[in-house]
Amino acid sequence: MGPFHVRKNNETQKVWLLCITCTWSRAVNLKICKDLGVKEFLRSFQLHCFDYGIPELCVSDMGTQLVAGANVMQNFLSDHASQLYFEENNIRPIQFQQYFKGCSKLGSLVEVCVKQVKRLLFGSIKNLVLSYDDFEFIVCHTVHLVNRRPIAFKESLREEDLDFIPEPITPEQLVKGYELTSMNLLPELQGIPDEDPDWQPCVNPQQVKDEYMKLRKVRNNLLSKYHNEFLGTLIDQAVDKKDRYRPITQRGIKIGDIVLLKEVHTKPNNYPMGLVKELQYNSIGEVTGASIQKGSTREVVKRHITTLVPFLERLDDSELSSTNDSVKLLSEPPHVKRKAAIVSEQKTREILTE
Missing domain, CATH: 2.30.30 (SH3 type barrels.)
Incomplete structure (x- = not known):
């Protein structure tokens, strides 16, 4: 997703985000990319593997850099030493698959996460141009918030004699096993100075600059976006389309059709x-x-x-042999006689009989 404008070395640059989601827990991970090339994709995917390990199956669209990067990794891991390492450690070699073009629902596994992240980032940054470090801070905060979104409720919610609503299940709980205890540790990001006239920045070697003002504003917008839109619209998104979960009968085709x-x-x-x-x-x-x-x-x-x-x-060979001369082309429909011709033949037959 992107591009996003950031400031680095007193110059405005463009960066993109690689969105990776887990199909089991629906957890999201974001990696910053300097461009849309194969090298940046390989670098970002390697950083993701440092965080979560090597996946067994990676499904993506047919983007040129994704397909080329997948081919590079598969060729690199196809040597004898890598295969021997996988066997000794009981690891399945990573597989890459691309879903075919023409069905937007296949990409919704990732696109729904991209939509959620875009709502938070674009809604909080707006027209501000952050420094690269501050943008990296906001991206990490966005990943933290997205992985704490509710995806399901616990079984106890169905009990009738329940006096309280249980906490929802989040991707963070599925991945980590528990909910992380996190809070803001930077005094400069707490609150808005305009609302507190007695607020004074902490005294440290790094003086508080205008970047803290932008970062504080973006952080407040990010939290407001998350609590106002995320938690209130997740249920609506699940039931907004009729027959969303109805099974679909696929048409059968064969090789050679x-x-x-x-x-x-x-x-x-x-x-x-x-x-x-x-x-x-x-x-x-x-x-x-x-x-x-x-x-x-x-x-x-x-x-x-x-x-x-x-x-x-x-048609198979058996079908061709059974039809023989009875095969008719669909493009040549049988001749249909007119009603007047049928009546004329009937009268002619009556005259000949008499």
Whole structure:
């Protein structure tokens, strides 16, 4: 997500944030990137592994730097020494997967976290340009607040004779095992000096500068955003769409079928045609994506099953032998006689009989 403008070495620079979320606990981790290149992605992913260890499965979109970085790491870890280390320590080698283009719901695992973080950061920083150190401070504070958001309630909430509402379950509790005891330790960030005329900054070698004023203002906005928007709208976001959790029956396609590829801002008559080369299956055997070779450009693209329209089905050899001469082209429908022709044949047959 980004870019964000920060000040470093008396110059305004752009930085981006890499958002990583856990699919089990929904915990969020943010890493600052100086650009959108492969090198910065590898560096940020390595820092994430220092915090939480190497994951077993990493799923992302088809961003160029993400795909290229995944290939670099997989090639690096494919040597004999790395594989031997994994076997000796009973570690599964990391796997990278990219969900196919065409279904925005697949990216919602990360995009919903990106939306929450953007609300906090953009709502608190607004048009201020912080120093790089202060921006790093706000990012760490944002991660702390996002991981304390409620994601579920404990089982005791369903009991009828309950006199109090139990505390919700948070990603922080699932990852750490308990809720961290944290509080503000910087006197310069406590309160706003305009509200307290007797406020005096603490005397230390580092004099309080204008950055503390900006950082204090951003921190107060961050806390206000979190308590006003987060806690009040989480339940609404879970029930805002009808039939959100209704199961969907997937259409079945096979290798060799000819399909149409849905394109944005394109009429159905102009959908490009392609040949199914490979299929992707989920854990229960459903087809979720396919590699399609376009007929016009011979380009191989990856698309989600919801963006494919079955056009012509490839028949097996057994089906071809059983049909023989009875195969009819769908493009040539059978001839339908007019009512006048049917009446004329009936009268002619009556005349010949007489």
